Amino acid sequence: MALKGVAGVLGCGKMEAARIGVGFDCGRKCGFGLNLGFKEEGGERRKWECCVGVGVLGQRAITPVEDGRSQGSGLESPGAVDGGQQVEVKAFHKDLSLLPKPLSAADLSSAPRDGSKVRVAYQGVPGAYSEAAALKAYPGCETVPCEEFEAAFKAVELWLVDKAVLPIENSVGGSIHRNYDLLLRHRLHIVGEVQLQVNHCLLGLPGMRKEELKRVLSHPQALAQCEMTLMELGVVRVSTEDTAGAAQVVALNRLRDTGAIASSRAAEIYGLDILAENIQDDDDNITRFLILAREPIIPGNGRPHKTSIVFSLEEGPGVLFKALAVFALRDINLSKIESRPQRKRPLRVVDDSNKGSAKYFDYLFYIDFEASMAEPRSQQALGHLQEFAGFLRVLGCYPTDVP
Ligand SMILES: O=C(O)C(=O)C[C@]1(C(=O)O)C=C[C@@H](O)C=C1
Numbered sequence: 494m495a496l497k498g499v500a501g502v503l504g505c506g507k508m509e510a511a512r513i514g515v516g517f518d519c520g521r522k523c524g525f526g527l528n529l530g531f532k533e534e535g536g537e538r539r540k541w542e543c544c545v546g547v548g549v550l551g552q553r554a555i556t557p558v559e560d561g562r563s564q565g566s567g568l569e570s571p572g573a574v575d576g577g578q579q580v581e582v583k584a585f586h587k588d589l590s591l592l593p594k595p596l597s598a599a600d601l602s603s604a605p606r607d608g609s610k611v612r613v614a615y616q617g618v619p620g621a622y623s624e625a626a627a628l629k630a631y632p633g634c635e636t637v638p639c640e641e642f643e644a645a646f647k648a649v650e651l652w653l654v655d656k657a658v659l660p661i662e663n664s665v666g667g668s669i670h671r672n673y674d675l676l677l678r679h680r681l682h683i684v685g686e687v688q689l690q691v692n693h694c695l696l697g698l699p700g701m702r703k704e705e706l707k708r709v710l711s712h713p714q715a716l717a718q719c720e721m722t723l724m725e726l727g728v729v730r731v732s733t734e735d736t737a738g739a740a741q742v743v744a745l746n747r748l749r750d751t752g753a754i755a756s757s758r759a760a761e762i763y764g765l766d767i768l769a770e771n772i773q774d775d776d777d778n779i780t781r782f783l784i785l786a787r788e789p790i791i792p793g794n795g796r797p798h799k800t801s802i803v804f805s806l807e808e809g810p811g812v813l814f815k816a817l818a819v820f821a822l823r824d825i826n827l828s829k830i831e832s833r834p835q836r837k838r839p840l841r842v843v844d845d846s847n848k849g850s851a852k853y854f855d856y857l858f859y860i861d862f863e864a865s866m867a868e869p870r871s872q873q874a875l876g877h878l879q880e881f882a883g884f885l886r887v888l889g890c891y892p893t894d895v896p
Contacts, residue, residue, distance in 0.1 A: 610635040612654040614645040617735030620759030624737070626687040626782040627658040640734070642671055646679040649785055657785045658687065662829070664779045666714040672783070673833050673859055676803070676888055683801050683889025685784035688896040693719055693773045696740050696765040697752045703768040710739035711754035714780075719754055722772040728752070740765055779896045783889075792890040798865035799828065800890040802875070804882040805835065805857050812881060813858070819877040820862055823870040829861040859888075866890040 611634040615623035624636045637654050639645040645657040659675075662668045676683075693715055695703055709716070709723060710731045716723065723730060731751075733739040739753035744763035752768065753759075760767050783801075792798055806812040820827055835855045864871045866887065879885055 611656065612637055614639050614648040614654040614657040616640070616642045616645050616659065618737045618741055620737030620740060620756055620762045621735045622689060622691055622756060622780060623658055623660060623735070623782065625756065625758065626660075626689045626780070627656075629689060630658060630685060630687045630782075630784055631656070642675055646675055646681060646785070649681055649787060650679065652787075655786065656684070657681070658782050659785065660714075660780050661783050662781050663691070663714055663718065664777055665718045665773070665775050668831050669714070670833060673831055676783075676785075676859075677857065677886075681785040681787065682789040683783050683891055684786045684788075684790045685891045686799065686894045687782040687784065688894045689780050689782065690896050691715075691718070691773065691778045691780050692756070692771050693736075693754050693778070694757050694760060694767045695719075695722070695752050695769040695772050696743065696755055696760045696763075697768045698743065698747060698749055699764070699766050701749060701752075701766065701768065703752065705750060706752040706768075707750040708748075709752045709754060710742060712736045712739070715754045718773045718775070718778055721774045722769070737762070784891070789889060790891060792865045792867040793892070797863065797893045798867075798890055799861050799863055799893050800866055800871055801859070801861045801888040802878075802885065803857055803859045803888060804878060804885040805855070807881065807883055815881060816858070816878055819874045820860075822877075823874050825870060825874055826863040827860055828863055829859070831859040832856040833859065857884075863893070 611631045613627040613631055613634045614637045615621060615627050616639050617623050618638050619636070621638075624638070627634060627636050637648065639648060639657075642659055645659060648654045649657045659672050660669050661672050693711075695706075695709070697703070697706060703726060706726060706728050708729045708731055709726070710733050711719075712735050713732045715736045716730045716732065733742065733753075736753070736755035737759040740755040740759040740763045742748070743751050743753045744765055753765070754772065757767060757770070759765070792800075804816070806816055817827070817830075833856065835857050862871070862874075864874075866872065867890075871890075875885065875887070
């Protein structure tokens, strides 16, 4: 499947100005796209509009789904009128089965049409919680391990895999900031979330007892989530790239005095004993993962949806209060707010008159709100936010998951 004809604008009759469209080839010369734009009101950019369209690439056949207005099919019917003249239609002898077929709902589902499995990238090695999250989202998928988070983003961008599943926050350890930063640096779309109950096990070589351990290896988040158990054991903590990677190191190097914090599945894969189960400090230890893809999904109204956005604000008193009010005013609940330093402009000079010595940290704000982009109140809220946000990007709109 190759990326072709990423055509700019899909037709949306309602949108008067500045439209941003993305179109994606679905493999059979068909495409679909999400079109976001502004409406001009009184000479100002005011209103967000969002519409989705499906079409046939390489021709002009685009049929907006939402407002039902065709923008010209490019396939004239026999005897079409051209400038008042009847056009003579020549007979042709072609294999009609070669013509692109119209998209059906199944074409937009997660499974590739050729029967092959969905390929999902994750950071870590087999047995990592991220792999379990990928399998929860796409049962029976082909999981593709990646060394770093960034490699998983790139694997999607380079069409090596269909999706990536990456941890974004944990109920005990908090946010995974690296992935917030990567979301902005890459242009992938959030198409889903997975909430996974994480039950950590203490693993060791067969026959070992937990009292014999001197060191415990794991991912820093996992070590932090099992702080109390590790204190009781009085062991040295050593960070690894992922939990299953820790189990792999213990098994491969036959480390007798070293344990690993990982999943029971990792114990099975690497042939280790489970020395203790559920060793996390908090029983409600839930990690939330994001599913990323090259194309956005068409937001629905049926199931509860979330929308994730990122924006920057100009300096001034109460600007964050005003930004949050656009959601409160429309009764939209926020489920997450995170701020990250702006990498390109981490500090802002605020007193030009005073030799420019006073500086503020400059932040980007990430918000998840509980509404679909298909709802007018979401579009209105973002239109309102756009009035005072220096920068605004919709990272994705996707169905809410439950642990
Ligand atoms: O190391 C793993 O197994 C991962 O999937 C990563 C990760 C994380 O980054 O937070 C995921 C879930 C657990 O909370 C611990 C580690």
